[in-house]
Amino acid sequence: MSIRSGYTLPVFACASAMAALQWLRQAKPLDAVSVDLIEPQETAEIPIEQVAGIHPGMALAITRSDPGDNIDLTRNTPIWAVVEWGQSEQIEQVQIVGGEGIGRQLNAAGKAAIYAYAETLLQRNLSRLLAPDEKIQVTIILPEGRKLAERTSNAAFGVLEGLSLLGTTGISQPLSAPDQLQAYREQLQIKALCFDCLVFCVGENGLSLARQMGINPEQLVKTANWLGPLLVAAGLQEIPGLLLFGYHGKLIKLAGGIFHTHHHLADGRLEILTAHGAQVGLPTPILQAVFTSPTTEAALTYLRQLDAKEGSDWVNQIYRAIASTIDKRSQDYIYKHSQQEVQVGSLLFDRNRQVIVTSPTGATLLSQLC
Secondary structure, three states: OOOOEEEOHHHHHHHHHHHHHHHHHHOOOOOEEEEEOOOOOOEEEEEOOEEEEEEOOEEEEEEEOOOEOOOOOOOOOEEEEEEEEOOOOOOOOEEEEEOOOEOEEHHHOOEEOEOHHHHHHHHHHHHOOOOOOOOEEEEEEOOOHHHHHOOOOHHHHOEEOOEOEOOOOOEEOOOOOHHHHHHHHHHHHHHHOOOOEEEEEOOHHHHHHHHHOOOOHHHEEEOOOOHHHHHHHHHHOOOOEEEEEEEHHHHHHHHHOOOOOOOOOOOOHHHHHHHHHHHOOOOHHHHHHHHOOOOHHHHHHHHHHHHHHHOOOHHHHHHHHHHHHHHHHHHHHHHHHHOOOOEEEEEEEOOOOOEEEEOHHHHHHHHHHO
16 A cells, blocks of 8 residues: 655645635635645645635635645644735735744744745745735744644744744655655665665754764665664664664653654653663752653753753763663664664754764764764
């Protein structure tokens, strides 16, 4: 059975905005609009659920997210776009605003979490529908965004109060579908023929940071949440070395023996962090504060503040212990399921893509990669 791809949130936001703009011109409902995805170079026909005028010069249109055969919490969520004619003093021809349910970037003075691809998609598709002297303001609204964001790791990466319009392409690949795991395995097999060491990156943040650090992109393998099966696949391919490169809130699960990292299946992150704190002698009151932290990122921030205040070294000690456990448990997992010895190292970074720790084995592998 073939897997079905869908589209990313920016595509539906753009479709809603296009439908609302066309209502301003013709006051007629639309069944669908054609969105130029830009990346890839193809057109998507997106159904329009509802469109209507709000008052003269302003219209609202609604689409619903369809990410394809993927475990995606945004499935079927409504995406609203309110479009109104711009004011004369407006500088941009298409001014994009993040409304309710669009997250705010903590590290960018509260700027709406509408990223480059979404901006480009909206600007290009909408500007083609405008005369040179026309201007519009587009407000994107995700009515369920604030609630859905509570089930994501957005806050760990500094995005609060909603979801991000994120992505580098219009196609939503079904990363959690079994057939996609097979595609990852096939990619791994090809790369294993060319290199003695590969770098496993759970997501886009790891891929981006790895490239910035000078690692050959051909040696990078995106794993999504399929770390366990791909570790075994690496063993079966007899790869000598693996560097696990990821956000600490994901990779920490491996230290607890959790090798499928999707939050729907298992968590235990704070328990794992607390256990390693106890292992290195963290006092009980601090252990209790770590355990009751809302997220692993919050716990890391708390420990960093404690180190700065007291001149202690808890972050380094705890995360060195965690990285060591990740290495050992990953190597043991590979051997258990493939009977192969693979040298595994790890590098963990925080929400700002700052490296927290690199294990000794990870540092050795990294020196060979950069």
